[in-house]
Amino acid sequence: MPAYSNARVIRDMKARNGVRVNELARRAYLYVSRNQSLPAQVRHQAQLQLNTFGKYTRPSTVKNRCYETGRGRGIMSEFALCRFQFRQQALAGNLNGVKKASW
Amino acid sequence: MGNVRQSTLEALTRLRCSIFQTTYNPTRIRTGAKYLRARLRGPSMVKYYPPALNISAIARQYPALGIVDEKEQQRFQDIIDRKKRGKGAPKKLKKNEDGKRAQKKR
Numbered sequence: 479m480p481a482y483s484n485a486r487v488i489r490d491m492k493a494r495n496g497v498r499v500n501e502l503a504r505r506a507y508l509y510v511s512r513n514q515s516l517p518a519q520v521r522h523q524a525q526l527q528l529n530t531f532g533k534y535t536r537p538s539t540v541k542n543r544c545y546e547t548g549r550g551r552g553i554m555s556e557f558a559l560c561r562f563q564f565r566q567q568a569l570a571g572n573l574n575g576v577k578k579a580s581w
Numbered sequence: 582m583g584n585v586r587q588s589t590l591e592a593l594t595r596l597r598c599s600i601f602q603t604t605y606n607p608t609r610i611r612t613g614a615k616y617l618r619a620r621l622r623g624p625s626m627v628k629y630y631p632p633a634l635n636i637s638a639i640a641r642q643y644p645a646l647g648i649v650d651e652k653e654q655q656r657f658q659d660i661i662d663r664k665k666r667g668k669g670a671p672k673k674l675k676k677n678e679d680g681k682r683a684q685k686k687r
Contacts, residue, residue: 480630480631494623498626505616509613509614513612514612558629558630
């Protein structure tokens with residue numbers, strides 16, 4: 479659980495968990511569905527099965543959000559912080575190896 | 582070069598595949614192998630939010646420690662204060678009681 483959580487953060491965590499749980503099955507269906515050497519009917523069935531998976535099982539649903547504020551835009555993924563939090567934490571010296579530059 | 586037979590070229594490709602351990606796929610059919618070969622992304626996705634210290638959960642699990650969640654205490658105090666000023670949440674209706682909205686509709 480992040481330091482700050484709103485509905486969007488919780489939804490994102492749900493999506494991440496869903497992706498992890500359903501990943502193997504989804505991959506198997508993807509393999510069958512995309513394999514051109516298999517009969518068309520089997521591939522179609524596999525595609526139909528893929529469509530039955532929920533919204534929160536697709537990796538593309540997952541979005542990196544700010545750990546401190548839950549903000550969804552302007553995220554530095556390496557630190558899991560939005561740009562403003564990144565600046566504040568960096569100035570406070572909480573981020574190792576990050577230093578303010580001036581030239 | 583133009584005189585080389587098709588079968589010879591095929592044999593050469595097959596040989597090359599066996600040497601470099603690649604799949605012989607002359608018609609370039611899609612096998613879907615990339616979905617099996619790709620690494621699983623779920624485990625790293627779950628780790629994105631590092632776990633935070635949850636004081637209220639610890640307090641609930643170990644009541645003997647006497648930990649007080651100050652934020653929660655403040656919230657309760659605020660609710661009490663608001664009620665004193667008559668700004669509290671409205672009472673819940675009992676099952677058979679009719680609310681104002683239900684009466685208006687008739």
